[in-house]
Amino acid sequence: MERLVGQLDIALSIHKRLLVCRIDLHTNKYTSDNKIISKYLNRVKQWIDRNYGIKKIGYVWAREQERSKQQHYHLAIFLDGDKIRYPNKLFNTLKEMWLPIGHIPTIKHPYYFIDKHNHEHMRGEAIYRISYLAKIRGKGYRAPQAKDYQTSRLRLI
Numbered sequence: 001m002e003r004l005v006g007q008l009d010i011a012l013s014i015h016k017r018l019l020v021c022r023i024d025l026h027t028n029k030y031t032s033d034n035k036i037i038s039k040y041l042n043r044v045k046q047w048i049d050r051n052y053g054i055k056k057i058g059y060v061w062a063r064e065q066e067r068s069k070q071q072h073y074h075l076a077i078f079l080d081g082d083k084i085r086y087p088n089k090l091f092n093t094l095k096e097m098w099l100p101i102g103h104i105p106t107i108k109h110p111y112y113f114i115d116k117h118n119h120e121h122m123r124g125e126a127i128y129r130i131s132y133l134a135k136i137r138g139k140g141y142r143a144p145q146a147k148d149y150q151t152s153r154l155r156l157i
Helices: 002-014 035-052 090-099 119-134
Strands: 018-027 058-064 074-082 112-114 148-150
Touching: 002 018, 002 058, 002 074, 002 119, 002 148, 018 035, 018 090, 035 074, 035 090, 058 119, 090 112, 112 119
Parallel strands: none
Antiparallel strands: 018 074, 018 112, 058 074, 058 148
């Protein structure tokens, strides 16, 4: 939870307006490692850089597996809200890029805009929403070398 909030706050200090996107990524088959999410995030970051010119991208993902045979991931991405004002194109592309690997279910309120006018209220709502990634249930069902979660490594300048 500390790393999640830390990356969110660093992203807030980098961008005047922050777009927080929250999605779920379901896989078609089980994998013992997290290479699929790593490759997916690399492709997503390259696409965002090419299409929006955003280089400083924050994120946090969590791997879970409970009753199903394959794992799924919860992902939150922190982007420059001045460059992405209408995230429909972003969400459609994220779904399209994940399609060969699995599916992305529709979730309510998948994004938040945080700026100086609504900072306290929206920051709290976004943290509450993405804190779901930090829950313990569903974690640990993985190979020893695989991680349950990962965050970006944004740093203050």
